[in-house]
Amino acid sequence: MDILENIINIVNTILWDYILIFLLLGVGLYFTLRTRFVQIRLFGQMLRLLPEGIKEGEKQHKGISSFQALAVSVASRVGTGNLAGVAIAVTVGGPGAVFWMWIVALIGGVSACIESTLGQVYKRKDDTPGQQDHFVGGPSYYITKGLKNAPLGITFAIAMVFTFGIAFNMVQANTIGQAFSHLLPFGDETFNLKIMALFLFVLTVWSLLGGAQRIAKISGWIVPVMAIFYITIALIVVVLNIQAFPGILKNIFVEAFNTKTAVPGGLLGGIMAIGIRRGLFSNEAGMGSGAYAAASAHVKHPAEQGLLQTLGVFIDTLVVCSATAFIILSSNVSGDYQGIQLTQAALGQYMGKIGPIFIAIAILFFGYSSIIGNYFYCESNLQFLHANKKWFLVIFRLIVAALVFVGTISKTSLVWNMTDLFIALLAMINLFALIMLGNVAIKTLQDYERKRKNKLPMDFKAGDIGMQGQLDEWN
Numbered sequence: 001m002d003i004l005e006n007i008i009n010i011v012n013t014i015l016w017d018y019i020l021i022f023l024l025l026g027v028g029l030y031f032t033l034r035t036r037f038v039q040i041r042l043f044g045q046m047l048r049l050l051p052e053g054i055k056e057g058e059k060q061h062k063g064i065s066s067f068q069a070l071a072v073s074v075a076s077r078v079g080t081g082n083l084a085g086v087a088i089a090v091t092v093g094g095p096g097a098v099f100w101m102w103i104v105a106l107i108g109g110v111s112a113c114i115e116s117t118l119g120q121v122y123k124r125k126d127d128t129p130g131q132q133d134h135f136v137g138g139p140s141y142y143i144t145k146g147l148k149n150a151p152l153g154i155t156f157a158i159a160m161v162f163t164f165g166i167a168f169n170m171v172q173a174n175t176i177g178q179a180f181s182h183l184l185p186f187g188d189e190t191f192n193l194k195i196m197a198l199f200l201f202v203l204t205v206w207s208l209l210g211g212a213q214r215i216a217k218i219s220g221w222i223v224p225v226m227a228i229f230y231i232t233i234a235l236i237v238v239v240l241n242i243q244a245f246p247g248i249l250k251n252i253f254v255e256a257f258n259t260k261t262a263v264p265g266g267l268l269g270g271i272m273a274i275g276i277r278r279g280l281f282s283n284e285a286g287m288g289s290g291a292y293a294a295a296s297a298h299v300k301h302p303a304e305q306g307l308l309q310t311l312g313v314f315i316d317t318l319v320v321c322s323a324t325a326f327i328i329l330s331s332n333v334s335g336d337y338q339g340i341q342l343t344q345a346a347l348g349q350y351m352g353k354i355g356p357i358f359i360a361i362a363i364l365f366f367g368y369s370s371i372i373g374n375y376f377y378c379e380s381n382l383q384f385l386h387a388n389k390k391w392f393l394v395i396f397r398l399i400v401a402a403l404v405f406v407g408t409i410s411k412t413s414l415v416w417n418m419t420d421l422f423i424a425l426l427a428m429i430n431l432f433a434l435i436m437l438g439n440v441a442i443k444t445l446q447d448y449e450r451k452r453k454n455k456l457p458m459d460f461k462a463g464d465i466g467m468q469g470q471l472d473e474w475n
Helices: 002-034 043-059 066-077 080-093 096-121 139-146 150-181 189-208 211-240 245-256 266-283 289-295 302-329 340-351 354-384 390-408 412-453
Strands: none
Touching: 002 096, 002 266, 002 412, 043 066, 043 302, 066 289, 066 302, 066 354, 080 096, 080 150, 080 266, 080 302, 080 340, 080 354, 096 139, 096 245, 096 266, 096 289, 096 302, 096 412, 139 150, 139 289, 139 354, 139 412, 150 189, 150 289, 150 340, 150 354, 150 390, 150 412, 189 354, 189 390, 211 302, 211 340, 211 354, 245 266, 245 302, 266 302, 266 412, 289 302, 289 354, 302 340, 302 412, 340 354, 354 390
16 A cells, blocks of 8 residues: 555656646636636626525526535535645645645636636536436536547546545545544544544435435535634634734745745745645636536526636635634644644634534534535536436445545545545646637637626527537527
């Protein structure tokens, strides 16, 4: 097992330090310029679309609303990466890693906008029995339909199933287990992990057997409630340490460019890579996953989900990840803790014994919502692969739940390293597709802005961007 982990580490170093850093930032900057900084310029419009999506959801009785699609994607994003991933980034890369997490969110926000718009443009009706009111779409669909490259689309779909059904869910479960392992009163930590593994297995089976609408409804209330609680706690910590707050910010910015850092690899190979790696794991911008949730929504114009999914990236990294970073950096806990237990120890300084318990409960809700959100992406790809027979889906859901059990009790470092490898493969394929299909998304955004500016009906048609007869749902 150690040999496998060493091989994965070597491959990850090559992919992340020499390829993905430049790909992620390069593609993000390219679309930032092409869209005239849409992620900043239309931020106000993103906020206005949010209540509209909630109202649509209240009226809608079938399918998935715009807000529910956002909730599913945020549920997948907000989880282990926000509480444990930030702790790992700070431990390994120092305070400067937080800066690069912010950068990958700001620049990656436009990548999320492009991929989610493409997900909507190339979506099609769900052909699963009983799901005819739903839509499916995402990178595997727009790669196949838009690039006319079925083998690459199939490769991406298989990689998504493995990444989100296995790797990501094992990481989420592993972190939940670590958070509770030293809190439960049932014997030693190993036994406590097994108790948590069984609990998560049962909870996952119940959620997944309810189908897409149950997943969307659960995500729709868990994520906002827990995010508000968590951010409130973080704000209290900031207020209690208001005198130290300017120094913390200064440290983040200064250490981000500290070429003399003791972090292995220096600036590009160390702080920057760690921040970008953990940032991408957290917000998934450029990986293509958010496009699956975006494609499932009932909207009048594809660009609406592009903008809302950009907001999802900001919520994840600029808000929730920053909250964790400030909790950790304002404390003086030692480096004896790792991952989620570092976050627990940091908050414990301000809340006593309640702090670690609160973090454990938060990661349970965030991680659980991520597990069911991740499965949502798996099912979209299983349908793409024509593996969506009812009997097969039931078996697959049970397999996912079983892997959640395994992930809870597995070795932490191996699970994280495998996840980084899968993320890298997905991001490289998807970023290639975004470059090739970017003009379609940009024309769609321009059509949206033109109609909004001239107060025209927002109903979108394929002919509006010169693609009459080329799309499944907008002709």
